[in-house]
């Protein structure tokens with residue numbers, strides 16, 4: 317199997333890059349933590365990689381809004397190389413702050429298809445302050461809703477931690493969600509312990525932030541891009557789970573499958 321190279325792109329304030337690189341490495345990829353300033357200096361470096369991952373954290377201190385500054389650097393200073401990267405048979409993963417960046421840059425939900433028109437396309441959706449107005453840190457249940465998304469192959473439900481202040485997914489006009497759903501772009505929804513979810517906003521803590529239609533993750537039309545608020549890299553081993561002894565969990569954690577899928581895609 318070919319070993320894909322993963323660029324874990326970090327900016328000032330990113331703090332989940334080591335764990336995320338470790339997750340990809342454990343799944344069999346070759347992951348490199350690359351500082352955004354290196355790519356700004358030498359944009360062609362990005363073409364050495366098959367996967368781009370923007371990890372979680374507080375890029376630029378969440379100033380102006382989480383992910384906004386990082387996203388605007390991608391949109392303006394790196395537009396060309398990002399466009400080339402998206403056109404190729406590559407994967408993109410954005411975790412938490414990374415999801416915020418993908419959405420605010422306009423890499424999601426349109427992917428390569430919309431990237432060239434990103435300045436003409438009005439942004440339909442965003443991630444804003446949690447309904448409870450607070451930074452919220454807990455474990456949630458997720459239901460995979462897309463058969464198309466590469467990262468979610470073989471995933472039905474998974475538990476994962478969330479840790480964010482600006483994770484409430486909202487849209488300007490709710491009717492776009494039906495189109496995204498038909499396209500397989502609605503990737504993950506918050507659900508209860510039995511895996512049940514709904515389009516009505518479920519109560520806290522099942523839906524921890526008040527996201528519309530309980531949406532926790534979104535993909536592009538090709539299924540090669542995924543952005544999600546929860547942190548799969550924090551559940552690689554059973555022992556990461558707060559109740560692993562009580563629940564007798566052993567072996568891998570549910571988050572591992574997403575990284576393995578990303579590696580096997582290139583197999």
Ligand SMILES: NC(=O)CC[C@H](N)C(=O)O
Pocket residue numbers: 371372373374375378382411412413414451479480481482483
């Ligand atoms: N864990 C994260 O990546 C946090 C994202 C962002 N800083 C927020 O609080 O919303």
